[in-house]
Amino acid sequence: MANYTKILMAVDLTDDSAEVAERARAIATNNSAELHIIHVIEPLSFAYGGDIPMDFSGIQDEIHQQASQQLEKFATEQGVAADRRHVVLGRPEVEIHALAEEIGADLIVVGSHGRYGLALLMGSTANGVLHGATCDVLAVRVGVSR
Template sequence: MANYTRILTAVDLTEDSDEVAERARAIATNNGAELHLIHVIEPLSFAYGGDIPMDFSGIQDEIHQQASAQLEKFGEKHAIPQTARHVVLGQPEVEIHAMADEIDADLIVVGSHGRYGLALLMGSTANGVLHGASCDVLAVRVGQQKKDT
């Protein structure tokens, strides 16, 4: 089994993020690993394309400030050093891969909602991160009641 030294945890800052961070923290503690957080903000232009002719920069700046404040609180709650908290703008899969390479992560931890059918065909961040990652990826099942075994 791999001994992880640097773990990147991707969070969307929803209530499910706590579960993902707790799982990553447990792995980091067991391996004596450094733990990083990343939150990716998708540009509004991705959502609306060129369909709406307006400048989104002010709104985008406000979203970035709010996300940074939320990640600050989240990082404090989970005892992640400020230098290991990252808010970036871009496509989630691309930015998570880039940050993993930048910090030389050997594990990426993401949440997965376990979608199926059309939702699976549409893709998910967890699936996108898995394909193309240069290190191990752990998808933590979130947002569903777990089956009793």
């Protein structure tokens, strides 16, 4: 098993994030690794294809502010240092890969809902992260009873 030194935990700030954090913290503790956390906000224009003649900047700023507050609270509960907390705007898999490269992460930990059928065809963040990562990826199964 690899000895990880920098771990990037990607969370969506739902209740499932606690399961992802538990696994990431355990691996970080066992390896004396530096733990970073990222939450990616998708631009509203992505959801509407950029074809809506509206200015979403005020709403987007509010979403960013709320996400930053939620991540600060969550990261504090998880013991992640303030300088290792990242809230970014963009496509989740792209931004997760970019930050992993920037910090030199050797493991990305992300939640996976284990979707199938149409939900799988629509794509998932975990799948996108797995297929473009240059380091190991751990997809933690979340939202299922064990």
